[in-house]
Amino acid sequence: MSHTRFKRILLKIGGESLIGDRPYGIDPTAAMNVAEHIKQVYVKHVEVAVVIGGGNIFRGIAGSKNGIERATADYIGMLATVMNGLALQDALEKVGVPTRVQSALQMPAVAESFIRRKAMRHMEKGRVVILAAGTGVPYVTTDTGASLHALELKCDVLMKATKVDGIYDKDPAKHPNAKRYSTLTFKDAIENEAIEVMDTAALAMSSENNMPVMVFELFKGDNLLKAVEGVEIGTYVSNDVETKLAG
Numbered sequence: 001m002s003h004t005r006f007k008r009i010l011l012k013i014g015g016e017s018l019i020g021d022r023p024y025g026i027d028p029t030a031a032m033n034v035a036e037h038i039k040q041v042y043v044k045h046v047e048v049a050v051v052i053g054g055g056n057i058f059r060g061i062a063g064s065k066n067g068i069e070r071a072t073a074d075y076i077g078m079l080a081t082v083m084n085g086l087a088l089q090d091a092l093e094k095v096g097v098p099t100r101v102q103s104a105l106q107m108p109a110v111a112e113s114f115i116r117r118k119a120m121r122h123m124e125k126g127r128v129v130i131l132a133a134g135t136g137v138p139y140v141t142t143d144t145g146a147s148l149h150a151l152e153l154k155c156d157v158l159m160k161a162t163k164v165d166g167i168y169d170k171d172p173a174k175h176p177n178a179k180r181y182s183t184l185t186f187k188d189a190i191e192n193e194a195i196e197v198m199d200t201a202a203l204a205m206s207s208e209n210n211m212p213v214m215v216f217e218l219f220k221g222d223n224l225l226k227a228v229e230g231v232e233i234g235t236y237v238s239n240d241v242e243t244k245l246a247g
């Protein structure tokens with residue numbers, strides 16, 4: 001057995017990680033790239049549950065702005081996450097990582113239904129569990145699903161792998177002088193309106209239940225592997241740290 005800081009992780013990846021150079025949808029090469037990153041931690045015997053978003057295909061809020069009823073738009077968004085889950089399953093199995101997809105919306109022809117104890121058993125047996133359809137209910141996003149699943153599956157940490165290498169004091173895409181936090185309290189993450197890293201619901205649930213959240217850039221080097229090994233990358237959000245900017 002190898003020694004990693006975290007034994008069981010909930011990895012939240014946005015749908016955009018599957019988009020590659022396309023304007024929209026799923027790029028198989030990008031999916032393979034994500035799979036290779038996950039394999040790096042899988043071979044270290046880390047138990048992995050993945051919550052996949054759907055933003056590369058459909059986001060409920062955008063759909064509702066275009067005239068679709070919000071709840072219906074959100075269900076369409078959840079279906080997008082199922083498509084992504086299947087694409088990720090395909091990529092992971094191509095690199096030799098056994099998987100199961102579980103969906104919070106029942107879809108027995110393509111995925112198991114989400115059953116908490118079964119998901120935990122899959123992980124114990126060395127399967128990566130891909131959790132699709134978020135929470136299964138509208139008006140929230142997959143970040144909330146990630147927080148819920150991290151808690152109920154007794155994960156050590158919620159890792160949110162994004163395009164940005166951590167949480168900044170202001171949007172780094174708009175402000176070149178934005179500074180990254182190395183550690184951040186949940187209180188500051190929730191109270192500072194300039195910080196838009198996750199839904200407030202997801203942050204509040206993680207905070208109330210002491211589930212630490214790590215935010216880092218997925219595609220940079222071996223970041224996921226480093227994160228599970230305990231190397232300080234990105235931003236670590238917890239009730240047990242002080243808010244500090246990176247050095």
Ligand code: UDP
Nearest residue numbers: 015053054055060074077078134135141142
């Ligand atoms: N969604 C939902 N309930 C959930 C999870 C997701 O209604 O529990 C819908 C929501 O419309 C969301 C869409 O699915 O916009 C896609 O998920 P998300 O926006 O979280 O994807 P990401 O930004 O992570 O790619």
